[in-house]
Every structure is written in C-alpha cells, then in structure tokens.
Amino acid sequence: MADRLALVVLISGRGSNLQAIVDAAQGDLPIDIRAVISNRPEAAGLARAAEAGMETRVLDHSLYRSRADYDRALQTLIDSFEPDLVVLAGFMRILSPAFVNHYQGRMLNIHPSLLPAFPGLDTHEKALEAGVREHGASVHFVTEEVDGGPLVIQARVPILPKDTPEVLAARVLEQEHRIYPQAIRWFAEGRLRIEGNTVLLDGRPAVGVKNRDW
Numbered sequence: 001m002a003d004r005l006a007l008v009v010l011i012s013g014r015g016s017n018l019q020a021i022v023d024a025a026q027g028d029l030p031i032d033i034r035a036v037i038s039n040r041p042e043a044a045g046l047a048r049a050a051e052a053g054m055e056t057r058v059l060d061h062s063l064y065r066s067r068a069d070y071d072r073a074l075q076t077l078i079d080s081f082e083p084d085l086v087v088l089a090g091f092m093r094i095l096s097p098a099f100v101n102h103y104q105g106r107m108l109n110i111h112p113s114l115l116p117a118f119p120g121l122d123t124h125e126k127a128l129e130a131g132v133r134e135h136g137a138s139v140h141f142v143t144e145e146v147d148g149g150p151l152v153i154q155a156r157v158p159i160l161p162k163d164t165p166e167v168l169a170a171r172v173l174e175q176e177h178r179i180y181p182q183a184i185r186w187f188a189e190g191r192l193r194i195e196g197n198t199v200l201l202d203g204r205p206a207v208g209v210k211n212r213d214w
C-alpha cells in the first residue's frame, strides 16, 4: 500500500462522509485508511468502519480535563498511524491551535455551507433564515480560524420554496459525498498547493474556476 495516501479519519457521529470515502477507496481512490477515530463511543460511523474492516479507536473527550490535554492525546494517537492526511468527517470539536498547526497543510474538513457564508453550527437553518437562493458544501484545509481555512472545492445546490432544514440538508449531503472524495483525490495526486489563503489546483485557484474533472 506504499503508493497509497495514508489517511486517518476523525468522526463524531453518523459517518456518511466516512462511508463515501470508504466507498471511493474500494473503487479507484488511491488511499489507505489506517484508522477511524471517534471522540464519541456511540458514533454510528464506528460500526460502518468496523464493517468495512477498518481499525477503529475511541478517544472519549469527556475523560480529559482540558481541550489541550485531549488534543495532545489525540495527536499522539493519530501520529501512531503515520498518516499523510487527516480527514475530519463530521468531527464536532473545536481544535486547539497547537493541534491545528501540527497538521498544517495536511488536514481537511468538510462544512455544510458555501463558506465563508454560515460558519459554525445549524447552517441549513441559517441559510433558510437568511433567504439566500443557493447553499452548498465546502471542503477546506483546517487552520486556527474555525471553518476559515483555504477552500479546496465547493458544491452548490439551489434552495427551493418549500425547503425545510432537513430537506435542504439531504440535498447538501449528497454533494458532500461527491466533493470530499474528489478533494482527497486531488491531494493524493499531489495537485494541491496552498498559497496564503488560496488553494491552487494544478497551479490555478481551486475554487472560483470551473474545475475540469469532476
């Protein structure tokens, strides 16, 4: 598996993005998922990972006295798998600066909005309340600013007149499952470079231009 990108995936819940990545790995995405780590013992995604024959670990944040303590333990656990890339797939924790900086340029997150619009929680409710006509999902490199790192890829969906947060979330989630494997593929192929707060794909801004191959 030496020619495959080594991944550690962090989850907190359902794990549908993890599943999309696992499915892509069982197709032609050249990755080796070394471990799936959850901060919640009850995360449904752990069962999906185990079913797919993956190494799983639980590191329960409620057993640690401080964020810094937890993040240090998490970093040690992640690094024991020697990943090339850390993938946050519904990992619902704020990360400390030391942790984020340790994985600078090699940690991705997916967020259910068209960042920089609607960082944080409840993005679908916020989009409906704001009355915007378009919504979507973004994959970005993780920086100290929550949901503020350089964007790798976005997918847009329309907001329709009768949308509820649930209906809209499902429309966005379908796109998440498409763009996360795509972002990981670009990383694996060595096609991404970070310049300031911009990600370059093959030397051109990755977001804001029409990408040729997805």
Ligand code: GRF
Residues within 6 Å of the ligand: 011, 012, 013, 014, 015, 016, 017, 018, 045, 089, 090, 091, 110, 111, 112, 173, 176
């Ligand atoms: C997704 O909407 C993701 O964008 C957000 O948390 C949710 C996780 O869903 N960060 P799942 O656990 O991947 O199904």
